[in-house]
Amino acid sequence: MPANARVTLYHGPYESSGVVQHRTFRLQGLQALRARGHKCVLEETREWNIVELVVSGEVVFRCNIKELEFGDGKLDPLCKEAVAAVENAY
Template sequence: MPRSARVTLCYGPYESNGVVQHRSFRLQGLQAALRARGHQCVMEETREWNMVELVVNGEVVFSCDIKQLQFGGDGQLDPVCKEAVSAVEKAY
């Protein structure tokens, strides 16, 4: 994978405190981990509840439940972030 891939983070709404809406707080660590590796992140809201997908060159290379990601942080200690970054690195 080229060092500076364009990664689209597709994320859906999830419920927190009884309110369902799109929130990017859980994606901060994932974004930081991808940017640290030199990738460009583009955020895109979808209608699928609780879903995160990473798209590289039109292909979904990683997906998970948004609640599996740690809230905030830099993503260095989050095993799901490490798995996602690895999937992006192996995308080609």
């Protein structure tokens, strides 16, 4: 995977404190992709609770947004899995 890959990060709304809306708090750990030189583009989707990482039109990683941990992603195994999926996309 080239270091300057474009990664589209689709994220859906999820419920927190009784309110359903799009939030990016749980996506902060995926900033590890930017730190590794990839360009990340956030796109909202209507599908609840979903995060999908798309590289070259192919979904390379998918998870429930509520399973992502808050923080920088260094300790979150799902963030590590997402980075590996992007870097192994080709």
